[in-house]
Amino acid sequence: MNKADLVTEVHRLLGEGSSRAAAERASNSVLRAIKRGLKKDGEVHLVGFGTFFISQRSARNGYNPHTRQPMRIPAIKLIRFKASSNLRAAR
Amino acid sequence: MNKADLVTEVHRLLGEGSSRAAAERASNSVLRAIKRGLKKDGEVHLVGFGTFFISQRSARNGYNPHTRQPMRIPAIKLIRFKASSNLRAAR
DNA sequence: CAGTCACCAGATCGGCCTTGTTCATACGGT
DNA sequence: ACCGTATGAACAAGGCCGATCTGGTGACTG
Numbered sequence: 185m186n187k188a189d190l191v192t193e194v195h196r197l198l199g200e201g202s203s204r205a206a207a208e209r210a211s212n213s214v215l216r217a218i219k220r221g222l223k224k225d226g227e228v229h230l231v232g233f234g235t236f237f238i239s240q241r242s243a244r245n246g247y248n249p250h251t252r253q254p255m256r257i258p259a260i261k262l263i264r265f266k267a268s269s270n271l272r273a274a275r
Numbered sequence: 276m277n278k279a280d281l282v283t284e285v286h287r288l289l290g291e292g293s294s295r296a297a298a299e300r301a302s303n304s305v306l307r308a309i310k311r312g313l314k315k316d317g318e319v320h321l322v323g324f325g326t327f328f329i330s331q332r333s334a335r336n337g338y339n340p341h342t343r344q345p346m347r348i349p350a351i352k353l354i355r356f357k358a359s360s361n362l363r364a365a366r
Numbered sequence: 367c368a369g370t371c372a373c374c375a376g377a378t379c380g381g382c383c384t385t386g387t388t389c390a391t392a393c394g395g396t
Numbered sequence: 397a398c399c400g401t402a403t404g405a406a407c408a409a410g411g412c413c414g415a416t417c418t419g420g421t422g423a424c425t426g
Contacts, residue, residue, distance in 0.1 A: 263325075
C-alpha cells in the first residue's frame, strides 16, 4: 500500500463530506504530529494501535558489505514500534 | 505523548479552520487506514515516514520467564516498523 | 519528468522476545 | 468533568532474530 492508497482510504473513512485534499492534509498532519511527538517526548503512545518509542543502541562492530572491511558502527538512537494487541488481531 | 496530545498536535497542524473533533476524526481515520492497509496488503509504505510490514517468524525454542521451563514459541506474524531516514533524522 | 527515497547483498553480535500477574493509566461515555 | 473499564507496562533469564554497514538500481513522489 502506497501513500496515495492510504490517502484514498482515509478519504473513504472521512466520508463524503470531505475532499481528497483534506484527506491528504489529514494524513500528512497525523504523520507529522507523530514525528513531532517522537522528537519531543521520545515516545508516542496510541492505545488500540501501538507505541512508537526510541531505543538506544550502543556501538558495535560491523562490516562494510562491499569491501568486507571491519568497521565500528557508532551508537545510535533507533525508532521502534510495538503493535498493540488490537492491531495484531487485525492482521 | 498520548493520543489526546496527538489530537491536539494534529489540530494545530490542520489550522484554525478545523475543529478539535475533526482532528480526532482525522487521527482515527489515518490509524484505521493504516490498519486496513496492513490487513489488506500486509505492508504500508509511507515515503518520508516509514514502512509498516508483517514479518513471518518461524517457531523457535524459548523459555517461560516465570517458571524458567523450556517451551516452544509458535510461529507468529509480527507487525514491524522500519523508520525512514527522514524520520530518523527527526528524533 | 526529474529528483529523491528505499531496498538489496553478507556477516556478526547485541538486544529483543517469550509468560503471567498486578497495577497504573488512558479512553470515552454519561 | 468525572468515573469505570480495559488496555498495557514491568519483571524475571537465556537463545535467536534482525539491524547495521555501502552504493547502485528501481520505484515513487510532486
